[in-house]
Amino acid sequence: MSSLLAHLNEAQLAAVTLPAEHALILAGAGSGKTRVLTTRLAWLISTGQVSPQGVLAVTFTNKAAREMNARLSAMLPISTRGMWIGTFHGLCNRMLRAHHRDAGLPQAFQILDAQDQLAAIKRLLKTLNVDDERFPPRNLQHFVNGAKEEGLRPGEVDAHDEYSRRCVELYRAYEEQCQREGVVDFAELLLRCHELLERNQLIREHYQRRFRHILVDEFQDTNRLQYRWLGLLAGGGAAVFAVGDDDQSIYAFRGANVGNMAAFEREYRVRSLIRLEQNYRSHGNILNCANTLILNNRSRLGKQLWTDAGDGEPVRVYEALDDRQEAQWLVEEVRGLVREGWARSDLAVLYRSNAQSRVIEHALFSAGLPYRVYGGLRFFERAEVKHALAYLRLLENPADDGAFLRVVNFPARGIGARSLEALQDAARAAGTSLFEATAAVPGAAATRLAAFARLIQDLRAQTARLPLPELVEQVVERSGLAAHYQAEKEGQERLENLRELVNAAAVFLTEEGIGLDLPAALGVSAATEPAQVFALTDGSGNEPLPADVLAAPALTPLAAFLSHASLEAGDNQAGEGVDAVQLMTIHAAKGLEFDAVFVTGLEEGLFPHENAVAGTPRGPGRVTDPGEAGLEEERRLMYVAITRARQRLYLSFAQARMLHGQTRYSMRSRFLDELPEAALKWLTPRMQHRAQPAWSEGYRGAWEGIDPRSRGRAGGAHAGARQTSGSAVRSRGVGADTGRLDEHERRASQRFDRGIPWRVGQGVAHARFGEGVIVAIEGDGEDARVQVDFGRSGTKWLALSVARLEPVG
DNA sequence: TCGGTTCAGAGTATT
DNA sequence: TCTGAACCGA
Numbered sequence: 160m161s162s163l164l165a166h167l168n169e170a171q172l173a174a175v176t177l178p179a180e181h182a183l184i185l186a187g188a189g190s191g192k193t194r195v196l197t198t199r200l201a202w203l204i205s206t207g208q209v210s211p212q213g214v215l216a217v218t219f220t221n222k223a224a225r226e227m228n229a230r231l232s233a234m235l236p237i238s239t240r241g242m243w244i245g246t247f248h249g250l251c252n253r254m255l256r257a258h259h260r261d262a263g264l265p266q267a268f269q270i271l272d273a274q275d276q277l278a279a280i281k282r283l284l285k286t287l288n289v290d291d292e293r294f295p296p297r298n299l300q301h302f303v304n305g306a307k308e309e310g311l312r313p314g315e316v317d318a319h320d321e322y323s324r325r326c327v328e329l330y331r332a333y334e335e336q337c338q339r340e341g342v343v344d345f346a347e348l349l350l351r352c353h354e355l356l357e358r359n360q361l362i363r364e365h366y367q368r369r370f371r372h373i374l375v376d377e378f379q380d381t382n383r384l385q386y387r388w389l390g391l392l393a394g395g396g397a398a399v400f401a402v403g404d405d406d407q408s409i410y411a412f413r414g415a416n417v418g419n420m421a422a423f424e425r426e427y428r429v430r431s432l433i434r435l436e437q438n439y440r441s442h443g444n445i446l447n448c449a450n451t452l453i454l455n456n457r458s459r460l461g462k463q464l465w466t467d468a469g470d471g472e473p474v475r476v477y478e479a480l481d482d483r484q485e486a487q488w489l490v491e492e493v494r495g496l497v498r499e500g501w502a503r504s505d506l507a508v509l510y511r512s513n514a515q516s517r518v519i520e521h522a523l524f525s526a527g528l529p530y531r532v533y534g535g536l537r538f539f540e541r542a543e544v545k546h547a548l549a550y551l552r553l554l555e556n557p558a559d560d561g562a563f564l565r566v567v568n569f570p571a572r573g574i575g576a577r578s579l580e581a582l583q584d585a586a587r588a589a590g591t592s593l594f595e596a597t598a599a600v601p602g603a604a605a606t607r608l609a610a611f612a613r614l615i616q617d618l619r620a621q622t623a624r625l626p627l628p629e630l631v632e633q634v635v636e637r638s639g640l641a642a643h644y645q646a647e648k649e650g651q652e653r654l655e656n657l658r659e660l661v662n663a664a665a666v667f668l669t670e671e672g673i674g675l676d677l678p679a680a681l682g683v684s685a686a687t688e689p690a691q692v693f694a695l696t697d698g699s700g701n702e703p704l705p706a707d708v709l710a711a712p713a714l715t716p717l718a719a720f721l722s723h724a725s726l727e728a729g730d731n732q733a734g735e736g737v738d739a740v741q742l743m744t745i746h747a748a749k750g751l752e753f754d755a756v757f758v759t760g761l762e763e764g765l766f767p768h769e770n771a772v773a774g775t776p777r778g779p780g781r782v783t784d785p786g787e788a789g790l791e792e793e794r795r796l797m798y799v800a801i802t803r804a805r806q807r808l809y810l811s812f813a814q815a816r817m818l819h820g821q822t823r824y825s826m827r828s829r830f831l832d833e834l835p836e837a838a839l840k841w842l843t844p845r846m847q848h849r850a851q852p853a854w855s856e857g858y859r860g861a862w863e864g865i866d867p868r869s870r871g872r873a874g875g876a877h878a879g880a881r882q883t884s885g886s887a888v889r890s891r892g893v894g895a896d897t898g899r900l901d902e903h904e905r906r907a908s909q910r911f912d913r914g915i916p917w918r919v920g921q922g923v924a925h926a927r928f929g930e931g932v933i934v935a936i937e938g939d940g941e942d943a944r945v946q947v948d949f950g951r952s953g954t955k956w957l958a959l960s961v962a963r964l965e966p967v968g
Numbered sequence: 969t970c971g972g973t974t975c976a977g978a979g980t981a982t983t
Numbered sequence: 984t985c986t987g988a989a990c991c992g993a
Contacts, residue, residue, distance in 0.1 A: 219982065221983085249983085345983045512979055513979085571969075744979090744980065747981085819977085820984040
């Protein structure tokens with residue numbers, strides 16, 4: 160016990176040992192949040208206040224759930240197998256499998272990932288002959304998920320105009336299609352589980368009695384439905400221990416509702432609000448920047464990070480002429496750090512949007528510096544893996560039309576679009592699945608379709624008794640996928656992934672099956688006869704569930720593996736252990752930390768992103784992120800970026816940047832000017848005004864006047880960067896790139912000379928909008944546009960060939 | 969059925 | 984500028 164609580168600071172200790180009551184823990188970045196959560200769990204169990212079965216701990220990502228499991232089993236001599244620790248989706252999935260009859264689902268229902276869902280919607284629109292120009296599938300997907308996350312079924316959505324009424328109709332049709340095919344999308348997992356608990360008193364009260372303690376991680380990221388789901392489970396008097404940080408709320412755009420924190424405090428009458436403010440990650444100057452920046456946000460619960468680690472190094476700020484030079488400087492800086500003995504994997508380059516990585520990757524690649532980019536396709540999302548999974552899904556559930564269509568003609572079997580149309584007509588007429596309709600379709604296609612159906616049936620019959628990995632292997636072979644990729648000249652990697660899928664199945668059986676181990680989760684042993692199950696229940700001494708409520712706790716290994724594949728998309732890239740510079744978006748960096756961090760592209764329009772600031776309409780009739788709220792979320796994003804750094808932090812921006820094929824000139828980010836000057840060290844001269852006299856002689860003169868030593872060290876002067884660029888590129892033999900920077904510069908200044916007499920930061924007057932300041936310039940000649948901030952009249956893009964602007968001041 | 973061309977769109981993303 | 988999706992011709 161004493162060792163469990165040792166080394167906790169005062170606030171952490173207070174949080175861990177709170178009595179069984181609702182609590183809100185405001186856990187700042189780097190304040191030991193995970194530690195508090197897991198120690199709380201361990202403390203509750205080891206002091207006998209609750210049994211492992213009486214706890215529900217929920218996270219957003221599998222990674223976080225895994226970490227909690229691992230740390231808990233390291234602290235306590237218990238197996239976390241069967242404990243209710245998992246993601247919202249994972250736990251809902253488990254509950255729906257156990258009570259599938261009451262939830263109105265087949266026990267082996269399949270889970271659609273975002274990609275599958277979009278495909279299902281496209282297919283729906285096609286069958287209904289809906290104009291997908293007027294109803295873009297993506298918008299509909301957004302509409303459906305948005306409604307579900309608000310807990311709304313088609314009948315409950317407010318639809319005032321013709322358009323939204325049509326959307327609701329399509330939502331209804333989509334639901335019917337899913338139900339018919341026995342599939343469930345991500346949002347449906349939560350909504351269906353919520354409805355199960357809401358409508359079924361017996362089941363609800365059972366779980367309410369069972370879970371005495373509910374722990375929630377990243378509470379600021381919960382959406383409204385998740386909040387209500389927690390409310391149902393906690394309704395029987397459980398103590399809710401919510402951990403979160405409103406300053407790190409960066410997912411409003413995908414439905415997160417920070418307001419849940421304040422709502423929780425109010426509605427649950429939280430008496431214990433504990434702030435974890437001591438930071439164990441970063442040095443003082445870095446924290447000082449984070450604290451000062453976030454003071455500019457108005458809607459906060461309030462919190463100030465501190466450290467006893469000392470000020471450390473100043474935060475370095477660098478102004479580049481353009482994005483390429485920014486990248487070049489970064490490469491030089493990374494080289495310097497590596498020379499000094501920093502590990503590459505402890506260095507991170509962060510950016511606001513994925514598109515920014517290209518230039519940086521190019522520079523790193525040319526310099527021969529190993530790097531690793533986060534994001535992109537993950538293992539279970541790869542086309543070949545999805546193909547194999549579609550075959551497996553068909554074995555488990557022949558009604559899955561989506562899976563059917565994905566592989567009926569892959570590898571090619573001469574079943575073309577026309578045959579499929581005939582098949583779909585036949586299925587619709589008979590009211591059956593495509594699979595069933597294969598027997599009913601007339602004509603020449605019939606033989607081929609029948610052969611495909613036979614293939615699936617044979618596979619099902621002949622693999623039914625095989626262990627999971629062998630089953631997968633058989634399917635990969637006999638479906639023809641293996642042969643197909645064998646024959647393809649660039650199919651080797653895909654073949655490799657299919658072999659990896661067999662491996663993943665083997666690993667799943669031995670290690671990862673925990674999540675869907677219903678007998679263990681429900682507190683019964685797998686060997687128990689069904690009749691006995693209901694007497695045993697969950698081991699917590701609660702009243703048992705009646706026999707007709709609890710489903711037979713059996714799920715085939717294949718069905719379990721398929722849910723696993725949908726709920727956990729896997730790693731995005733190999734090379735985890737390699738010593739490489741880490742590249743990622745700021746969003747992806749949340750929760751991570753590095754010795755040194757580069758935050759790049761700190762320019763107005765990019766970061767804060769203009770869409771977030773301006774309140775751009777998104778989809779028909781929808782406006783999100785209006786003004787202030789959007790800006791505050793961007794600022795929290797900056798806060799997250801800053802607090803990733805342990806020892807050294809670099810902030811950089813560029814006067815000019817290639818964006819959508821055009822050069823764009825922007826002001827430096829307002830966030831830079833919200834940082835405390837005393838904590839900063841400018842590597843380039845700090846311009847007084849945020850305005851950047853892009854490419855002007857005066858500016859270049861000032862730049863070249865600074866200490867040559869710091870120029871060299873910083874990767875330097877423009878000329879220096881050019882040199883480095885040239886030699887590095889040449890030595891790698893990518894000669895075509897040599898001197899691009901010069902070319903770029905020449906063109907840029909030419910453009911500048913060719914008659915755009917405007918500078919970013921310059922005051923202008925417009926007949927209608929009044930006076931304003933140019934915040935960005937984009938494009939060339941006839942296409943040239945300027946973005947002007949007119950204050951109260953708003954920020955506008957104006958074509959220079961049209962708008963009449965007068966210089967002011 | 970594939971491969972080339974054309975065109976629009978371009979923000980962040982877990983399950 | 985670059986990408987992905989849709990479309991068309993052989």
